Amino acid sequence: MALSREFTVSNRRGIHARVAAKIVEVVEKFSSDVTLRKGDLQANARSILDILSLACGCGTRITVEAKGPDEVMVIAALEELFKKKFGEV
Template identity: 35%
Template sequence: MKKKYTVMNPSGIHARPALKIVEAAVRHSSDSYLVKDGASFFAKSLVNMISIGAKFGDVIEVVAEGEDSQAAVEAIGAVLTAEH
């Protein structure tokens, strides 16, 4: 399962949204990744989420593999599209 989302937080993915992405990812058994500019980042790693360097307006592809992959993609996508 994969879907593209646009980062809507004016500050991009900094510490707080990165933590929310990790929290959304670990609630699901699927392995989840964020893909930006061809690079893949493991969504259950806070260091990876901070290092993605996504800014407002960037398009991020969320990819998940496993039983609850659709729920994982949607939960992470909700964080990416949140405006704060």
């Protein structure tokens, strides 16, 4: 069974290339499959282009779904990244 958590993009510029790369960097440390969902759209969290295709601006709500042996840890790591606004303001 997969674990999911909803997050709000809170940095001013939304999810752009640098932010997408940070998401991929975090996810690649884990073995679980991770998917980002925005409405009916979904993206593989290991693909910068997939993530960018979601077009997530500031205030966008996305669901992160992880399935695998370290799903709890990858969700926690992504939660920390979202809380810190991806290191941006």
